[in-house]
Amino acid sequence: MAPDHGSFGLGALICALMLICPAASIRPISDAHRSAALELFVPVDGLFPSLEETYHALRTFLILGVGETSEINRATCPVVLEKLKSPSSSPKGFYDALRVNSILGCQIGSETLEDVASQLRDLIKGADSLMDFYYSVIGLLHVKGQGVSAVLSDAQGVFHSIKALSQSDGRWRFDSNNAESSTHAAGIALEALAGVVSLADGEVDQSKIGIVKHDIVKLFDSIKSYDDGTLYFHEKHIDGSEYEGPLATTASVVRGVASFAAVVSGKLNIPGDKIFGIAKFLLTIGVPGISKDFFNQIDSLSYIENNRISIPLILSLPSTVLSLTTKDQLKVEVTTVFGSAAPPLTVNLVQTSTSEVKNTPTVENQELQFDQENNIHYLDIVPLKIDIGKYTLKFEISLHDPENLNIYATGGRMQYLVFLTGYVKVDNPQIGVLDTDGESSASLVKLDFSKLDKVSLVANHLQKMRLSFQLVTPLGHTFKPHQVYIKLRHEGRVEHIFQLESSARQYKIQLDFLALLEQIYYLSGRYEIELAIGDAAMENSFLHILGHIDLTLPDPPEKVSRPPPQSVDRYSRFGPKQEILHIFRTPEKRPPKELSFTFLGFTLLPLGGFLIGLLTLGVNLKGFPSSSLPALSSILFHAGIAATLLLYGLFWLKFDLFTTLKLLGLLGVFLVFTGHRTLSYLASTSTKTKTN
């Protein structure tokens, strides 16, 4: 057993390394993108958080042909105007405002624009970093686009300054102080150089342009790829704060290269496959969820759609699951990245291959027919006699017009994974009980799945149960599905699952109950038999109850394990839990109320005794001051003490310590004053009597 597993594992590894993984079907930009754009870019009262985001939204809406811009126009134009008129705008400010304006078309006076143009020209003269050049040049380009004449007088010098920041590997630096080069900067620089060439009043030196073309080719040498053939650009040095992901970097390079190719004469020496790989990268992202990523994807795809190097043609499959039962056709669409029509071409199904069934013939070199109305290439698969299963289809596009080869990129051979499904028949199913010696005690019963009859079998521990059948595909071949199981369930609780073995022609299982005694916990009784057959290529995967078998098993010996506890209903853990009985300390025995009240009375008796004693002693109030002010303070003093004692009573009954202390503080101050007054008066009178 072990060597088999080992060799199988090794074989799988080798296969995985050798095969190029077939691609999941990529789709061109569709209505899913359009509705997602409307959901991602939502202005608040017509305004976006910044001019940069406004531009992203407007450009995306423009390319996709969606969105209502009148409210955005109304709210954003004042912001744009203010930005352009402001004397302290930076190059970035002008750039943001001008490119938003190029889409919105706000009413901006030509004087303002000319003023902006002259400011930009001054900024270009004094610029030294790549971003300053970029913002100023592109801003000036937008000004030109709005009808104001904007000409760069020293185009050669500006071209030279931007070019001076380039590196030998095709990347650019952001400024002369920074030694780190960046691919993203390369895209920006190329876009700026394209702008310089369009703004120049004369010809720019062709040799310099040739050097830049050479740099672009070198830049494309550093392109990276994934296994499925997508190509992208990535930064070599990843600086934490300024890190732009592969999407942003690739988008920047695409913009730069496409803009540059559009303004220079002659072709760039970039193979169409690389553009195709980049287009594939941008499309396999699907629908991004972040607005900046969405903008980068759509913007760069729009540059690719109309670029002068080569336009990629995307082959996509609307459906990768084809059914033999409903006689589906294999349908293929060939469009540009935005779904526009492709030039006249033919799609060829070069090869189909499957890793599973070896004896079905693989199809080779089938030409797909073209449906003009729906713009779809199709092929009937039923006449091809392909059986159900998982297939890798290889397609190739051939253009009708050989001149189009220079304009379009077809992407060579493309692989796609397709499922062919169909109805699988169960042939000759038989079930029965056999004796130990292998001969059947009763004849094997034929099952009929369509009739849903249930069989009743009886067996003891010395016998065996046998089930066998054949699985046949629509084309008549033996089929090996992914899952073939039989389940024995004892009285609705304990379940046992067995896998059926497959031989060349049929599936069968023989359950030897003597060997299985311990596995089924020696439980006698009625077992329900269920058969489960399933596969991705089967349209009629099923779980059938075949019947039941009454097993008589001997008593379990002492050491046998009990069946595992059955899992409780999944949702019972959300129901009420068991009642928790708390054990409280038994409360202390309290005395009867009458006893307590009696002693309360007893406690008050000494007070009475005290008062009687006072009377006996002849206590009098002669010392109480008679004149008004001291008398008043005495009365207040005694009242204050009484109030304090009352406060204490209330403290015991309902107040908390904080309230009590607050009130006590007030009363205390009062008591101090009155007490001092009273006692000092008494002291003075007593000294008077003494001296007297």
Place this chain on the structure above:
Amino acid sequence: MAKSSSSDAQALIRSLRSAYAATPTKLKIIDLYVVYAITTAVIQIVYMGIVGSFPFNSFLSGILSCVGTAVLAVCLRIQVNKENKEFKDLSPERAFADFVLCNLVLHLVIMNFLG
């Protein structure tokens, strides 16, 4: 012998009583107050003896209030007594003010502890 001892005891008591009668009224009031406080404490102890000491904090609070106020009264008596040379400079009014203040603080604590 027994007779002489009992007569001695009686003579002792008689002399104590006569001496006590000479004490000023103020001091007698204070003594009466102390007796009152202690009696109240004894009654509480008897009650606790009958019903048990639950809740203990209430019992302690009651006892200590009686004992505390008795102690403060004794201090007052010492300070007010004219025959006491130590406290000649302390006026009785000041002693009384201290007595009142200390009692108020004591009873605040007692009330808090009473529960």
